[in-house]
Amino acid sequence: MRAQPTPRIRRPIPLEPVHKRQFARDAAEVGRARDFVAAALGGIADAELLADIRLCTSELATNAVRYGPPGRDFLVRVVTLHDTVRVEVHDTGDGCPRTRAPRHDDAHGRGLLVVASLADEWGVAERSGPGKAVWAEFVLR
Numbered sequence: 783m784r785a786q787p788t789p790r791i792r793r794p795i796p797l798e799p800v801h802k803r804q805f806a807r808d809a810a811e812v813g814r815a816r817d818f819v820a821a822a823l824g825g826i827a828d829a830e831l832l833a834d835i836r837l838c839t840s841e842l843a844t845n846a847v848r849y850g851p852p853g854r855d856f857l858v859r860v861v862t863l864h865d866t867v868r869v870e871v872h873d874t875g876d877g878c879p880r881t882r883a884p885r886h887d888d889a890h891g892r893g894l895l896v897v898a899s900l901a902d903e904w905g906v907a908e909r910s911g912p913g914k915a916v917w918a919e920f921v922l923r
Contacts, residue, residue, distance in 0.1 A: 801859070807855060815871075838896070
């Protein structure tokens with residue numbers, strides 16, 4: 783007889799599983815986006831995971847500010863479902879973000895490597911309008 787797997791205990795999820803907010807394409811907004819995501823999670827992530835989520839939010843929002851079209855806002859969505867948190871950063875810029883292999887003296891090019899190393903999954907999705915959504919998912923522990 784095989785042993786039954788122990789069920790994973792799921793943390794409580796907020797009643798509203800989707801939070802979203804527009805931010806101006808400005809470097810000062812990156813910190814506000816990071817704080818918005820932390821507030822939207824309402825304490826469902828432990829401190830270590832929340833730090834990872836905040837850092838990934840910073841990287842994705844920084845890319846939206848750096849590479850998005852001038853004069854256009856970016857949108858941050860936080861989706862919680864069961865035991866997963868998904869942070870999406872939507873912008874109207876062209877192109878498909880990808881990880882790079884920066885040299886040790888390069889000033890840029892490490893953001894998505896950070897996201898790839900901290901998130902359980904990440905990717906790029908099409909939007910119903912122009913641009914794309916870059917997302918990172920984290921399993922609550």
